[in-house]
Amino acid sequence: MIDFHCHLDLYPDPVEIANDCERRGLHILSVTNTPSAWHGTRSLATGSSRILTALGLHPQLAHEREGELPLFDRLLPQAKYVGEVGLDGDPEYLRHWSQQVAVFEHILEKCAELGDRCMSIHSRRATTEVLDRIARFQGAGVFILHWFSGGLGELDRAIELGCWFSVGPAMLAGKKGQALATRMPRERVVPESDGPFARVKGKPVLPWETELVATQLSSLWSLSVDNVDRILMDNLEKLL
Numbered sequence: 001m002i003d004f005h006c007h008l009d010l011y012p013d014p015v016e017i018a019n020d021c022e023r024r025g026l027h028i029l030s031v032t033n034t035p036s037a038w039h040g041t042r043s044l045a046t047g048s049s050r051i052l053t054a055l056g057l058h059p060q061l062a063h064e065r066e067g068e069l070p071l072f073d074r075l076l077p078q079a080k081y082v083g084e085v086g087l088d089g090d091p092e093y094l095r096h097w098s099q100q101v102a103v104f105e106h107i108l109e110k111c112a113e114l115g116d117r118c119m120s121i122h123s124r125r126a127t128t129e130v131l132d133r134i135a136r137f138q139g140a141g142v143f144i145l146h147w148f149s150g151g152l153g154e155l156d157r158a159i160e161l162g163c164w165f166s167v168g169p170a171m172l173a174g175k176k177g178q179a180l181a182t183r184m185p186r187e188r189v190v191p192e193s194d195g196p197f198a199r200v201k202g203k204p205v206l207p208w209e210t211e212l213v214a215t216q217l218s219s220l221w222s223l224s225v226d227n228v229d230r231i232l233m234d235n236l237e238k239l240l
């Protein structure tokens, strides 16, 4: 099982969740929202070869935490995985748009300098703006659009740009998310929970509840669950 975008450090009891994930054999991309959270979050992965920790600076925090960019730069050489990063065009965050753009472009530039990064990207209400920048910094590595919520035309552009997608139970519960996932290239999709932020039936999604994703995709893709599981595991291998 795979959860390729999860905020492990933000569950009420992260150590217990991490242990539970290890017991269940889950492969996890544990993303962070600030560079200063990196060390503590990475310590949750101690003793697990399946938990990867990503270095991030969330767009919703860009205006408060841009002072942590020098720390980001210092940590980046040891972080193959980067996230959560991106842009957020929600009215609540548009006020800080210029800071968001400055932070995201700085991060992309540094990733492109080093190359070979694997990035988990937030693009809520800012898909075109995110894709414009992905097009400019193609040398940075693999871009995984997490919880993609753009239009079908934007999806086609993302596919052309070589983007990957992480999809979760909350996204696939709605018709729009289902239509998008149906059109995504199967060889570039991995499951995610986006827990504890993402909720299903009012409760934060737990990392192992990404088990649902294979079932949801099997009906959208008209493949058996076993088949989908195999595809998702092959995809994971390519990202490791």
Ligand code: MN
Residues within 6 Å of the ligand: 005, 007, 084, 194, 197
């Ligand atoms: Mn997230």
